[in-house]
Amino acid sequence: MKKAVVLLSGGLDSATTAAIAISQGFEVHALSFSYGQRHLRELESSKAVAKSLGIHEHLVINFDMGQIGGSALTAPIDVPKGERPPEGGPIPVTYVPARNTVFLSFALGWAEVLEAPDIFIGANINDYSGYPDCRPEYLEAFEQMANLATKASVEGKKLHFRINAPLLRMTKAQIIKAGAALGVDYSLTWSCYDPQPDGRTCGRCDSCLFRAKGFEEAGITDPLLKKNKRGFIIQP
């Protein structure tokens, strides 16, 4: 069975990506990170999603990107609330410096050991916050570098690594519909950047807002959430 390493955050994009990889016949080796993120809650979701999808193996690597800082997700900087970032506008402070590069680098190392040429990432360039490390030109450059970086890609050219981003040009609504068709249980996923002290989603960060927009446009009720009296999307 052909193997793939899939980056699995526990959010809806990566859960859908994992389901797509499985539907394409891959034995999925899921990789998650405890990197000092404010929404560490997503790791519980990554475990529930991995179990629910029957993923072959799930590895969690720990480090602290808070040592580097520079992001509202890893440092004591407020998460912006209330409006989705405008397309083409400045990149919001929820951007984590070099995060996807660090994640893909670990995925590359694991893929080399597993002899798995395929790496999957849930990057997409619609309904997202404009992060540079989600763009196709970045992913292509990473793939090129990956094929010079490893013993397996050089010695006897045993492996040619491919960075697969099946969601790249899909809208959030299309992603949700595709995942729903593949049986992804979105009640297990977690998107909120700023979990509240009572354990609920904040309903107002970029990630909550993109999620809400996606479910609305897909005409599907988000099984994780409902609106509260003030109209914010929260967990029941």
Add this chain to the structure above:
Amino acid sequence: MKKAVVLLSGGLDSATTAAIAISQGFEVHALSFSYGQRHLRELESSKAVAKSLGIHEHLVINFDMGQIGGSALTAPIDVPKGERPPEGGPIPVTYVPARNTVFLSFALGWAEVLEAPDIFIGANINDYSGYPDCRPEYLEAFEQMANLATKASVEGKKLHFRINAPLLRMTKAQIIKAGAALGVDYSLTWSCYDPQPDGRTCGRCDSCLFRAKGFEEAGITDPLLKKNKRGFIIQP
């Protein structure tokens, strides 16, 4: 003062690289990793070297590449002994999958936060074990990727990252001479992949052998080591 992030393992190459960066007028932010390496001893050296060179700041990031495995440095695989790997031969099992890619990725994230366009790495392609992630074509591909990966390189093009590898085409002897001229105290450095239970170097791994050859060719006595009765290079 212009800033640089310098990968500092505690070995002689990275110590020399840091000294070169300082001699070029950089404020050095040194980055080391506790990554589950068998020779964790090198971290003590990285701290001593940083102190001795008067490095501005030294950060150690922790994770466990042993979770991925695939290398004699991070998994229970014997470190080869007794012969330097032949040029153009197979890459030895001391290769750690995607290690330099992971290290450079963290360096990139930190460089972005520090607004430091220059990243230094002690890679070189003479007197080395043939690791793919030390070659110029790899470093160029990483640099290209880095300049698409970050907010700072995209938004207003505030930073253009450069991967500096000043030792790239030097022999080990040339490196040692250059470092000695810059006042690097090599007695503080550590190269051995397989520290012995008594805390000494093994004297017979690739890294010990390249170090010994370098000092011999440079006509300098390695201040860390001497030969024992059986002719092996060991710590006094």
